[in-house]
Amino acid sequence: MIDVRDLQFTYPGNRETTLKGLQFGVGRGEIFGFLGPSGAGKSTTQNILIGLLKKYQGLVRVMGTELKGIDGNYYEKIGVAFEVPNFYSKFTALENLDVFRALYSGDTADPRALLEMVGLEKDGDTRISGFSKGMKMRLNFCRAFLNKPEILFLDEPTAGLDPVNARKVKNLIRAERAAGKTVFLTTHNMNVAEEICDRVAFIVEGRIELVDSPRELMVRRGQKKVRVEYREDGIIQEAEFPLKGIGDNRDFSCLLKAKDVERMHTQEATLEDIFIEVTGRSLA
Amino acid sequence: MKKILALSLGDLKNIRRDGLLIMSLLAPLLLAAAMRFGIPPLRDFLVTAAAFDLAEHYAFAMSFLALMTPMMVGFLSGFILLDERDENLLAYYAVTPLTKSGYFYYRMSFPVVLGFFLTFLLVSIVGLTEVHYLKLIPVVFMASLEGPMFALILGAFAANKVEGLAISKALGVIFLAPLAGYLLENNWHLLAGVFPPYWVTQAFLAAGSAPGWYTFYTLTGLLIHILAVWALLKKFTVRAT
Numbered sequence: 001m002i003d004v005r006d007l008q009f010t011y012p013g014n015r016e017t018t019l020k021g022l023q024f025g026v027g028r029g030e031i032f033g034f035l036g037p038s039g040a041g042k043s044t045t046q047n048i049l050i051g052l053l054k055k056y057q058g059l060v061r062v063m064g065t066e067l068k069g070i071d072g073n074y075y076e077k078i079g080v081a082f083e084v085p086n087f088y089s090k091f092t093a094l095e096n097l098d099v100f101r102a103l104y105s106g107d108t109a110d111p112r113a114l115l116e117m118v119g120l121e122k123d124g125d126t127r128i129s130g131f132s133k134g135m136k137m138r139l140n141f142c143r144a145f146l147n148k149p150e151i152l153f154l155d156e157p158t159a160g161l162d163p164v165n166a167r168k169v170k171n172l173i174r175a176e177r178a179a180g181k182t183v184f185l186t187t188h189n190m191n192v193a194e195e196i197c198d199r200v201a202f203i204v205e206g207r208i209e210l211v212d213s214p215r216e217l218m219v220r221r222g223q224k225k226v227r228v229e230y231r232e233d234g235i236i237q238e239a240e241f242p243l244k245g246i247g248d249n250r251d252f253s254c255l256l257k258a259k260d261v262e263r264m265h266t267q268e269a270t271l272e273d274i275f276i277e278v279t280g281r282s283l284a
Numbered sequence: 285m286k287k288i289l290a291l292s293l294g295d296l297k298n299i300r301r302d303g304l305l306i307m308s309l310l311a312p313l314l315l316a317a318a319m320r321f322g323i324p325p326l327r328d329f330l331v332t333a334a335a336f337d338l339a340e341h342y343a344f345a346m347s348f349l350a351l352m353t354p355m356m357v358g359f360l361s362g363f364i365l366l367d368e369r370d371e372n373l374l375a376y377y378a379v380t381p382l383t384k385s386g387y388f389y390y391r392m393s394f395p396v397v398l399g400f401f402l403t404f405l406l407v408s409i410v411g412l413t414e415v416h417y418l419k420l421i422p423v424v425f426m427a428s429l430e431g432p433m434f435a436l437i438l439g440a441f442a443a444n445k446v447e448g449l450a451i452s453k454a455l456g457v458i459f460l461a462p463l464a465g466y467l468l469e470n471n472w473h474l475l476a477g478v479f480p481p482y483w484v485t486q487a488f489l490a491a492g493s494a495p496g497w498y499t500f501y502t503l504t505g506l507l508i509h510i511l512a513v514w515a516l517l518k519k520f521t522v523r524a525t
Contacts, residue, residue, distance in 0.1 A: 050379050072381040080379040086372040088294070090301045095294075102290030103380045 001151055001182040002026035002049065007058040009044055018044050020206040021058070026199075031173060031183040033197035033214075035190070035275065041206045042186045043155070049184065050080050050153050063150065076106045079149035083156045085140035087128045093139055094124040097146065104147045114142040117172060119165065133160045141169055151182045158192050170196050190271040194218070200271070204279040214271050221277070222268030228252075230259040240267075287382055291390050298364055304449070308360035312353040316406040319349060323412060342412040344466050347488035350407050351462060351481050354399030354427045358434030359452045361395040365439040366448050369524050388517065395431025403427055419491040422502050427484045429509035436516035440523055462486070480509050 007022040019041050026032040036042050047053045048060055051070050060067045063077065087096045097111035115121050118138040128136065137160045144152055157173070158166040173183055173196055187193055193200050194214045201211045210217075224243040229236055237259075241252045243266065255261070269277075299305040323345065327338040368374060368391075378384040403424045408415055434455065442448035461479035465486045476482045483505025490498040 052378055072383045072386065075379055075381045075383070078379070080376075082372075082375060084372060086376045088298070088367070088373065089371060090298060090367075091294070095297065099290050099294045100376070100380065103287050103377075103382045105286070105381065 001028050001030075001063060002032075002184065003059070003061040004049075005059040007045070007048065007056055007060055009041075009048060009053065009056045011044075012055075018206050019048075019056070022203075022206075022208050024201055024208060024211055026182060026184060028182055029177055029180045030198045031177050031185060031196055033193040033200035034184065034186045034203060035188060035193055035200050035271075036203035037188060040203045042188075042203060045203070046153060046155060046184070046186050050078065051075075076104060076147060077149055078151045078153060079144035079147060080153045081141050081144040081155060081157060083159060085136035087136065087139065089129040090127060092125050092127050093120060093131070096128065096139070097143065100143060101146055106147060108147055109145055111146075114145055115139075117145070118142045119168065134162060134165060137161055138165060138169070141172075149181070151184065152176060153184045153186075155186045156189065157185065157187075158189065166192075190275065194271045202275055202278055209278050217274050218268040218271065221274050222266070225267045226252075227263075227265050227267055228255060228261055229263040230255065230261045232259065236262070287386070288390060291382075292394065295364060295394060298367070299360065302363070304445070305360050305363055308356050308363070311356045312349070312402065312406060315349060315352060316410050319345060319412060320410045343489055343492065344485070346407060346410065346413050347462065347485035348459075349410060350403055350424060350427050350488055351430065351459075351484045353403040353406055354395070354430040355434055355481075357395045357399040357402060357428075358431040359438065361391065361431060361435035362438030362442075362452070363445060363448060365391060365435050366442060366445050369439060370444065374524055388521075391435070392432040392513070392517070395435055396428045399428035399431040400424055413492065416491060419498065422506070423484065423487045423491060426487065426502060426505045426509055429506075429513060430481065430484065432513050433480060433509065433516060436513065436520050440516055440520040465489075477504070477508070480505070480512050483508060 003025050005023055007019055008017055009019040010017045022041075022045065024032075034042055034045065044053065048056050048067065049062060051067050051074055054068050056068075062074075065074070067074075087093075088099070091099070093115060094111055097114065101108045101111060112121065112124060115124050118141060120135060120138055120142070123131070123135060128139075131139065137157075141154070141157055144154065152173075154173070157169050161169060170192065173185070176183055177198075185193070185197065197214055199211060199213050200217075202209045225240045226243060226246065227238060227240050229238050231237070239251075239255060241249055246252055299309060323338065323342075330336045330338050374384060374387060377387040382390070404420070407420065407424070408417075434452070437455065438448040438451055442451050458479050458481050461476040461482040462485035464476040465473045465482050466489070467473075473482075483501055487498060487501035487505055490501050
């Protein structure tokens with residue numbers, strides 16, 4: 001669905017190149033996470049992919065079309081949710097969606113169904129000026145589905161959401177994948193990436209340092225051990241066992257039988273650890 | 285077509301919900317009503333009381349209406365533009381089939397179309413002077429370009445709506461340019477031509493009396509308005525993006 005080769009970009013008037021030869025591809029039905037600290041080139045890449053910056057070098061194809069030559073029709077097929085919600089504050093949620101819906105000539109989703117999807121069904125007739133930040137974020141998120149897009153570009157979709165709504169949003173993204181849609185997610189939230197992305201790319205200073213599946217990364221780069229925490233005479237104790245041959249490990253099975261085990265975790269690395277290790281940079 | 289209709293309905297809704305916008309639209313209507321019903325009795329009074337015939341200045345009064353109507357429509361569009369800029373809706377429109385240039389075409393055409401029809405209508409209804417419709421059309425079209433011009437002045441120079449309101453009031457001095465054109469006897473008044481409104485009133489006044497000047501004022505005025513809109517649009521896009 002997305003094919004990027006040797007993508008370079010320099011902002012007009014800037015000496016330094018912002019993107020220094022990016023190379024990656026995103027397949028149909030994939031959730032692809034684009035991770036990096038602020039200023040790494042995430043937004044620039046996203047802006048190129050959504051057709052806003054056209055003076056790039058290299059090849060960028062989305063759904064088989066080179067983006068340098070696109071027109072308004074491109075937007076019939078993609079959905080975009082920016083990090084900061086943008087709406088007419090004097091209009092209600094439904095009035096906003098109705099205005100934007102009329103911009104599409106293709107099949108569109110029912111605005112009420114979209115509101116229901118993100119739990120805003122009772123707020124359709126409320127003006128945006130009366131919305132909380134979280135409500136605006138959810139409306140912003142569901143608006144990206146208005147034209148039933150093939151590809152969704154989501155920028156920090158869970159920012160500003162409470163845990164319940166953040167989970168709802170993550171489930172909706174997964175449901176899109178299940179429906180064969182492609183999701184390009186820009187974030188610096190490692191937990192979100194860990195939970196829902198099929199693959200992630202780490203971008204730092206205009207270069208992609210690594211592209212892989214979060215699960216693979218976490219397993220491969222972690223310690224192949226399990227840590228057991230148990231309580232003995234009221235004090236919490238810890239023990240670690242290698243994963244290799246753990247079924248036959250006598251000490252491990254004795255401990256499980258004899259002790260009051262409270263927690264047990266494999267020691268895979270977190271995505272954040274890996275990011276810092278690979279890039280030498282934290283995400284803050 | 286569906287897009288334009290949806291955006292126009294959106295604009296109407298915006299106007300209905302904002303006192304400032306309602307006032308911008310009402311102002312030319314109130315002025316027209318005052319002219320239609322207030323000026324003839326005032327003339328009668330002045331003729332008898334001061335032996336002064338206001339009718340000599342009817343044409344200028346009408347040209348003032350032709351100038352003020354699109355100007356107010358321009359401020360109205362400017363306030364909507366400021367809202368859209370501040371709420372970052374340009375960024376969203378840029379990623380819809382409308383696209384950013386489509387948005388600009390619409391936002392600039394809205395005041396031209398509304399300004400044109402409203403001005404034409406009001407000038408015809410007030411009718412203090414005889415209206416020559418064929419000659420009126422190019423002048424009213426030029427005047428309607430004041431709409432995008434004033435909208436863009438607000439969009440390019442105001443940081444917010446409060447500043448926009450201050451600028452719109454300060455721009456009242458621009459009316460001195462047409463006044464110079466009307467009052468100065470020698471050709472020095474051409475200097476006032478750096479202010480686009482000058483050309484609107486001059487072309488309007490020449491329409492009835494001086495055919496050669498009428499063509500000169502209309503063509504030059506159109507050119508100056510188009511240049512002004514183009515320059516301001518560039519300035520605005522730099523600020524908005």
